[in-house]
Amino acid sequence: MRWLKIFLVGLSIAIFLISSWSIPGKVSAAGTTYYVSPGGNDTTGNGSIGNPWKTIQKAANTLTAGDTVYIRAGTYQEQVIPLHLGSAGNYITYAAYPGETVTIDGAGISLPNWETGLFVVEDRSYIKISGLRIINARPNQNNAGIYVDNSHYITIENNYTYNTVSSGIGVWDGSNIIIDGNEVRLACNDGEQEDITVSGTDTFEIKNNHIHDGGPGTNGGEGITIKGGATNGKVYKNHVHDITSGQRTCLYVDGWGGAKATSNIEVYQNILYNCGAGISLSSEDGSLVRDVKIYNNIVYGNQSNGLEIGNWGEPGVTIRPVESITFTNNTVYNNGAAGWGSGFFNENPNVTNIVVRNNIFSQNSTSQIVSNSRFDN
Numbered sequence: 466m467r468w469l470k471i472f473l474v475g476l477s478i479a480i481f482l483i484s485s486w487s488i489p490g491k492v493s494a495a496g497t498t499y500y501v502s503p504g505g506n507d508t509t510g511n512g513s514i515g516n517p518w519k520t521i522q523k524a525a526n527t528l529t530a531g532d533t534v535y536i537r538a539g540t541y542q543e544q545v546i547p548l549h550l551g552s553a554g555n556y557i558t559y560a561a562y563p564g565e566t567v568t569i570d571g572a573g574i575s576l577p578n579w580e581t582g583l584f585v586v587e588d589r590s591y592i593k594i595s596g597l598r599i600i601n602a603r604p605n606q607n608n609a610g611i612y613v614d615n616s617h618y619i620t621i622e623n624n625y626t627y628n629t630v631s632s633g634i635g636v637w638d639g640s641n642i643i644i645d646g647n648e649v650r651l652a653c654n655d656g657e658q659e660d661i662t663v664s665g666t667d668t669f670e671i672k673n674n675h676i677h678d679g680g681p682g683t684n685g686g687e688g689i690t691i692k693g694g695a696t697n698g699k700v701y702k703n704h705v706h707d708i709t710s711g712q713r714t715c716l717y718v719d720g721w722g723g724a725k726a727t728s729n730i731e732v733y734q735n736i737l738y739n740c741g742a743g744i745s746l747s748s749e750d751g752s753l754v755r756d757v758k759i760y761n762n763i764v765y766g767n768q769s770n771g772l773e774i775g776n777w778g779e780p781g782v783t784i785r786p787v788e789s790i791t792f793t794n795n796t797v798y799n800n801g802a803a804g805w806g807s808g809f810f811n812e813n814p815n816v817t818n819i820v821v822r823n824n825i826f827s828q829n830s831t832s833q834i835v836s837n838s839r840f841d842n
Contacts, residue, residue, distance in 0.1 A: 497532045499512035499513075499535070500513060500517040500518070501524050501536045502518075502537035503519065503539035506518070507519045510523075512534075522543055522546070525559075528547070529549045529557070530551045530557065532558070542569075542571070542573050545585070555591065558595065559595065568599075569583050569598065574603075575603070579607060580637070581609070582610055583599050583610055588614070588616065591619075593619075593621075597624045600629075602631070603630050605656070606657045610627075610633045614637045621642075621644045621645070622646050624648075629651070631652070631657055633676075636663045639666045640667045643672075644670070645674070646673045646674065651678055652679055654679075656684055659685055661676060663691050664692050665695060666698070667697055670699045671689060671700045682708070686708065686713045687716070687717040688708045689705060689717070691717070691719070693720075694722070694724055699730075703716075703736075708741070714741055715737035716735060718747075719749055720754040720787075721752060722752065730757045732758070739767065742769050743767045743773075744772050745774075747778060749777065749785070757789075758791050759792050762796070764800065765796075765799045767806070769805060770810040774787055776812045785815060786815060788818050791822070792821045793823050795824045797827075807833065808827070808829040811835070811837055814837045
């Protein structure tokens with residue numbers, strides 16, 4: 466009977482290997498894997514590794530839920546707009562081939578004169594964008610590198626954006642968004658919005674990103690901005706510095722344009738320096754900002770204040786509501802490099818329920834803590 470047991474074990478292994486084996490370009494339980502290469506052909510290619518397509522947009526027109534396209538090394542001068550949606554557990558993935566450098570270059574492309582980007586995810590869901598270089602989004606005020614609008618369950622990871630007139634990464638009116646491990650350089654050059662913008666979006670994480678060397682900042686250009694009624698977000702472990710030559714804020718939470726409050730935001734474990742200010746909160750147009758927790762950040766060497774609540778914005782707005790804000794366990798030092806600046810500065814007399822506790826304020830230029838409204842602690 467020993468030979469029978471050996472036979473049955475061998476048969477089981479063979480069945481397992483056959484059932485789990487997949488050939489690139491063939492359908493498996495996880496979907497189909499396709500390939501794009503500068504030497505490929507959109508007409509005669511079938512998207513396999515041996516016969517790839519030439520353009521990313523050809524893949525974007527083809528991929529359905531669960532599919533992945535690996536993009537081979539090279540430069541692609543095109544705007545990419547996914548046609549189809551993924552589904553729960555079956556993301557559509559656009560990824561650089563492992564170990565290779567993939568560049569989407571807009572230098573020869575004139576994008577439309579509205580909010581758009583070189584990589585556009587609009588009215589889509591379950592999309593992942595991974596490991597791409599996206600450069601030279603131009604020429605209009607709101608031309609971004611990666612632009613996401615009214616989309617859900619989107620992951621933007623390990624990408625590099627450079628020289629975008631508007632945001633390197635801009636997300637509007639979506640939900641369940643992850644922005645992780647990206648490098649954003651020379652964004653808002655010289656357009657509107659911010660280097661990374663998240664507006665009107667529910668449930669998001671902005672983490673592990675490196676945002677630096679922003680554009681001139683004439684029309685915008687904060688490092689990371691949360692605004693427009695964004696809710697239930699976490700912003701953490703980001704490295705933000707040298708934003709618009711030290712004129713704009715490294716990290717900004719604003720109520721701007723929100724039909725509902727910008728609320729339930731956590732900002733923690735970020736390193737922020739050489740900006741206009743480190744972390745700012747405001748209600749520029751009178752929209753409510755509330756329930757923001759700012760803790761365990763390192764903020765230093767900024768031109769004015771380390772932490773601040775502003776009273777600036779649209780003319781004619783008499784009350785700028787900001788409430789239930791906590792600043793705890795932050796290290797804030799050497800701010801006010803232009804000869805004026807505080808560790809913590811609140812100029813909004815309408816702020817309510819503000820807590821400033823257990824922070825380290827040291828060597829800030831003109832003062833450590835200044836407030837135009839009463840602290841609760």
